[in-house]
Amino acid sequence: MHTTMNTLRAQWLRIAVHVGSLIPLAALIWDYFNNQLGANPIRDMTLRTGKTALILLMLSLACTPANTVFGFRQALKVRRALGLYAFLYAAIHLLVFAGLDYGFDLGLLQGAILEQRFVLVGLAAFLILVPLAVTSTKGWMKRLGQRWKTLHQWVYLAALLVIVHFVWLVKADTREPLMYGAVVVLLLVVRIPRIRQMVSNVRRRPRNKPDHLVIAKEAKHLPQ
Amino acid sequence: MDKIRSYEITPEHLYLSRRKFLIGTGAVAVGALLSACGVKAPASSPTASGAVAPTASGAVVPTATGSPPQAGKGTDELGGKLTSYDSITHYNNYYEFSEDKAEVAVLSQNFKTSPWTVQVGGLVNKPTTFGLEDLLKFTQEERIYRLRCVEAWSMVIPWMGFPLSKLLNQVEPLSTAKYVRFQTILAPDQMPGQRDSYFGWPYAEGLRLDEAMHDLTILATGLYGKPLPPQDGAPIRLVVPWKYGFKSCKSIVKIDLVEEMPVSFWMTAAPDEYGFYANVNPDVPHPRWSQATERRIGELSRLKTLPFNGYAEQVAQLYQGMDLHKFF
Numbered sequence: 001m002h003t004t005m006n007t008l009r010a011q012w013l014r015i016a017v018h019v020g021s022l023i024p025l026a027a028l029i030w031d032y033f034n035n036q037l038g039a040n041p042i043r044d045m046t047l048r049t050g051k052t053a054l055i056l057l058m059l060s061l062a063c064t065p066a067n068t069v070f071g072f073r074q075a076l077k078v079r080r081a082l083g084l085y086a087f088l089y090a091a092i093h094l095l096v097f098a099g100l101d102y103g104f105d106l107g108l109l110q111g112a113i114l115e116q117r118f119v120l121v122g123l124a125a126f127l128i129l130v131p132l133a134v135t136s137t138k139g140w141m142k143r144l145g146q147r148w149k150t151l152h153q154w155v156y157l158a159a160l161l162v163i164v165h166f167v168w169l170v171k172a173d174t175r176e177p178l179m180y181g182a183v184v185v186l187l188l189v190v191r192i193p194r195i196r197q198m199v200s201n202v203r204r205r206p207r208n209k210p211d212h213l214v215i216a217k218e219a220k221h222l223p224q
Numbered sequence: 225m226d227k228i229r230s231y232e233i234t235p236e237h238l239y240l241s242r243r244k245f246l247i248g249t250g251a252v253a254v255g256a257l258l259s260a261c262g263v264k265a266p267a268s269s270p271t272a273s274g275a276v277a278p279t280a281s282g283a284v285v286p287t288a289t290g291s292p293p294q295a296g297k298g299t300d301e302l303g304g305k306l307t308s309y310d311s312i313t314h315y316n317n318y319y320e321f322s323e324d325k326a327e328v329a330v331l332s333q334n335f336k337t338s339p340w341t342v343q344v345g346g347l348v349n350k351p352t353t354f355g356l357e358d359l360l361k362f363t364q365e366e367r368i369y370r371l372r373c374v375e376a377w378s379m380v381i382p383w384m385g386f387p388l389s390k391l392l393n394q395v396e397p398l399s400t401a402k403y404v405r406f407q408t409i410l411a412p413d414q415m416p417g418q419r420d421s422y423f424g425w426p427y428a429e430g431l432r433l434d435e436a437m438h439d440l441t442i443l444a445t446g447l448y449g450k451p452l453p454p455q456d457g458a459p460i461r462l463v464v465p466w467k468y469g470f471k472s473c474k475s476i477v478k479i480d481l482v483e484e485m486p487v488s489f490w491m492t493a494a495p496d497e498y499g500f501y502a503n504v505n506p507d508v509p510h511p512r513w514s515q516a517t518e519r520r521i522g523e524l525s526r527l528k529t530l531p532f533n534g535y536a537e538q539v540a541q542l543y544q545g546m547d548l549h550k551f552f
Binding site for chain 1: 255310311314315323325326374375377422473490493494497509512513514516517519523525526
């Protein structure tokens with residue numbers, strides 16, 4: 001009964017993640033064809049896809065803490081989907097910038113990368129996400145074994161680079177990117193073993209189970 | 225010198241046609257995939273010697289006497305198309321209302337522009353407070369100018385206004401006056417952005433006296449033959465076309481002749497990024513982004529940014545011998 005409930009919940013969560021992740025893209029396409037992107041459509045598309053990519057990346061990073069802090073095991077099942085959707089939007093973001101805005105002009109793009117440091121860090125973040133997206137499958141997890149975990153920890157650097165990218169591209173008011181930055185830092189800090197221990201100890205223990213059995217049970221939920 | 229007549233300007237219903245945009249971006253996307261698109265220079269650009277060829281419509285960019293550029297039907301003097309009224313009035317950097325460019329029009333719609341006074345004083349013989357009706361007594365002419373934002377986008381705007389020099393001559397600046405300082409209204413009850421103390425309100429800007437006296441510098445009261453809407457700086461604003469848009473102070477209430485270089489809003493917000501002169505210059509990048517190209521609102525390809533926004537002939541002599549990297 002308990003397992004069925006969990007399976008159902010996991011199923012709904014998966015559906016919600018897929019639907020929710022595709023809504024921004026659908027909205028963007030709708031707005032594009034209905035001329036609702038404003039006077040500077042290219043810039044609008046760039047900003048919207050960028051922000052969506054960042055939010056999805058943050059949601060993906062929130063899955064592990066959701067489990068360790070709130071015991072929300074189902075979150076682990078949607079972590080990869082969220083990460084891949086973040087990569088999808090990041091790829092569209094890059095294509096809009098390089099293709100629509102800069103017309104794939106290599107000379108201009110070179111200038112853009114060299115003269116505009118926010119472009120450089122954005123590109124760096126994207127380049128980190130590429131191998132992560134490629135190796136996101138179970139096949140690659142098997143192939144890489146222990147090294148898979150080490151490789152995918154690079155997402156932490158990618159997330160920080162995205163925040164720097166955001167801070168460096170705004171005109172003068174850095175409050176919004178810094179707010180996102182604070183959340184990203186929080187999501188990373190909660191992974192530090194000592195902090196993770198403190199936080200998960202805050203969760204209520206089941207009354208009847210002796211401690212050693214509780215710890216054994218919790219150990220199964222801990223992310224790799 | 226022929227005046228540009230109103231009926232020669234493209235009607236304000238020049239909305240970006242949806243089909244054109246769709247087909248255009250679709251074509252660009254496909255075309256770009258097949259071959260790299262080049263960067264377009266504006267329809268005609270000055271040669272190195274400073275001489276200029278006539279544009280396709282027959283208009284000629286004038287000599288360095290400072291007289292206003294002539295425009296052809298529905299274009300600026302370089303052949304650039306007028307930006308649509310819809311875009312000009314719905315894509316606004318006006319942080320007093322909102323940092324969201326599309327929100328400004330919405331939040332400013334009830335902005336009171338009457339009664340309105342502009343206090344002109346400081347180092348002048350005849351300090352005067354002008355009502356808007358007094359300022360409208362100066363002959364209003366149509367001036368088609370490019371506006372280049374520091375964010376690297378630009379528009380071609382048909383302003384209605386009069387040279388600032390006419391106003392300054394009336395108040396007779398003293399010989400000690402070296403700069404002109406402008407101030408925007410402080411109205412936090414009407415301007416939500418001014419309730420946010422992140423920035424230092426009210427907005428202030430400044431020009432060197434010779435820049436202020438240049439014939440290109442105007443006080444604008446209208447746009448496409450109609451009074452300025454609130455989101456574009458109603459009822460009266462500055463337009464200095466060879467400088468980045470943030471120099472063109474909106475909704476002016478105070479003009480002072482001063483001896484010290486005024487410190488502007490953006491100089492205060494980020495002194496290493498926004499300077500006093502703010503002359504459009506593709507060779508002087510913003511610390512965090514390039515100024516070599518710009519997105520012309522309504523156009524599909526990026527344009528090469530021109531020195532002094534294409535007004536080098538009229539204004540370059542003001543900066544002879546100045547290191548434009550140092551005095552940015």
